[in-house]
Amino acid sequence: MSEAEEFLKVARAARDAATLLAPMPRAPKDAALRAVADALEAATEEIVAANAVDVDRARESGTSEAMIDRLRLDAGRIAKIAEAVRQVADLPDPVGEVVRGSTLPNGLELRQVRVPLGVIGIIYEGRPNVTVDAAALCLKSGNGVLLRGSSSAYSSNTALVRVMQEALAATEVPADAVQLVPGQTRESVKHLMRARGLVDVLIPRGGASLINSVVEESTVPVIETGVGNCHVYVDADADIDTALKILVNAKAQRPSVCNAAETVLVHAAIADAFVPRALTALKDAGVTVHGDERVRAYGADVVAATEEDFTTEYLSLDIAAAVVDSLDDAVAHIRRYGSAHTDAIVTRSQQAARRFVATVDSAAVAVNASTRFTDGGEFGFGAEIGISTQKLHARGPMGLPELTSTKWIYTGEGHVRG
Structure with a gap:
């Protein structure tokens, strides 16, 4: 199977899973997140071993110690990652929240409610903790997620996603809602950026060159985050x-x-x-x-x-x-x-x-x-997916509500328009 075919397979699986996840109430999503947190701690030894492969490869390639430190995982860091997942579980669920509503003069009841975006693609650099943070936020907000981290953390990210999927398989949340984009080449990133119709939005996290590349080359709508001058x-x-x-x-x-x-x-x-x-x-x-x-x-x-x-x-x-x-x-x-x-x-x-x-x-x-x-936690929003510097859809720290869209619902009693 080619890399492009492998991508289509996981993207379609995420799409199907997102359809099942979207209407789920809070309780099964929170239970799934807590199961993920427990599984990450239980798999600490496996995750650290996979991370050691990435660290050794980075050191052999001459990567700076500062960047290696951002890449490294140990038992303490995995415990913090798991705790962050539990904190996401404790946050209010934005899905179904009524943003505004009214009864129109003709008697129609009108509501605007929050709904998941669908499938979110995350393209990011460096730290493998983003793999778990992004997955947890997307699951809580009812979204499927396609994760494309840097090749430098591929072994770590593969292990983390495998642990999360195995944990989800024992819950009501579909395991396919969390997917790692296959491949480590530049082409694998392009598959994600051009998956319009399968992916609803891309969120790049990293330096200016990464963000500019995604904005300029993607056919999927992009939310720009992170560059801070x-x-x-x-x-x-x-x-x-x-x-x-x-x-x-x-x-x-x-x-x-x-x-x-x-x-x-x-x-x-x-x-x-x-x-x-x-x-x-x-x-x-x-x-x-x-x-x-x-x-x-x-x-x-x-x-x-x-x-x-x-x-x-x-x-x-x-x-x-x-x-x-x-x-x-x-x-x-x-x-x-x-x-x-x-x-x-x-x-x-x-x-x-x-x-x-x-x-x-x-x-x-x-x-x-x-x-x-300027931080979701400091603002009292809890965890964030990033800080948006654009003006459409979301601006500033992007917490759970910013990972939703809205739909209009109106209810009548046989109303017809004259």
Whole structure:
């Protein structure tokens, strides 16, 4: 059987399973998720052995230790993955929720209710925990899922999906609802991206190159997630101590995630007071500053920023920096270079805050708070599939409700239209 035929087989199986899963009430889905969590813990030794194959292959190919750490699974990490599945089981089920409804003047009862999207394809890089997280969220929201992780984690992902399918086989949820896309070649990704009619939506999780490739090449509708060129703007009316605390947290608390700050913009009126202290604080946190000419005037350690620096999602202890002459200039900079993920203002001026919020066109805008809070868990939504930076269907952290669509139901008593 060819790779294309193998893909069609699993895609059709996921489609059939999604049809069975969609009308299921909450109880059997929650029971299935808890069975998956138990099975993952019981299969820890098997999963760790499969993961060791991926880790050894990565090390032999010269992969950095930082990336190997993202790939590695051990008993502790598997226990956390299982616990995350149990947390998804505890979340409210969005399917069947009435979004709005009314009785029309002619007596028709009208309701808009949440329904599953159908079959969701997930294309992702690196960490094998995404395999389980994505499957759990899709199952809870009544969707089938086709998982295409990176080839570097293929052995791990194969073991994880096998364990989940075996666990589901003993429950009311069809095991075929969770599928691993067969193959490790570029062509296997293309099969998924072109499966319009079998796959309802694709969600890419990874770097800009992956997301751009999926958006440009896919015939299946795509929800863009993840790329975060996030900004912190320090306004003329900012409290300097507050601004320093927010900036260091936004950049250095966890630099490898999409909601970490990648650029700091400083109003010229506060630059003399703020920039020297900011350079010291960032240096103490191990951050390299890539600054424009005005920022470089404040410190010999500042690296000259290029145009590319202001467009870069570093995901490291690096940050671009510039001095701007006004709030409007800061907004213009964000609109030009940003990724519409999360942008923050630090200010004591309500007028400045209101203007920034009104004019910055991003999925999340923070006022006197770190960009690091843009997260489903931090927002109180529970687990998330990713953070959408687009405007259609979903924007911002995508939890369970964002993995649903809606249908309109109207009920009459023999109503006909005149």
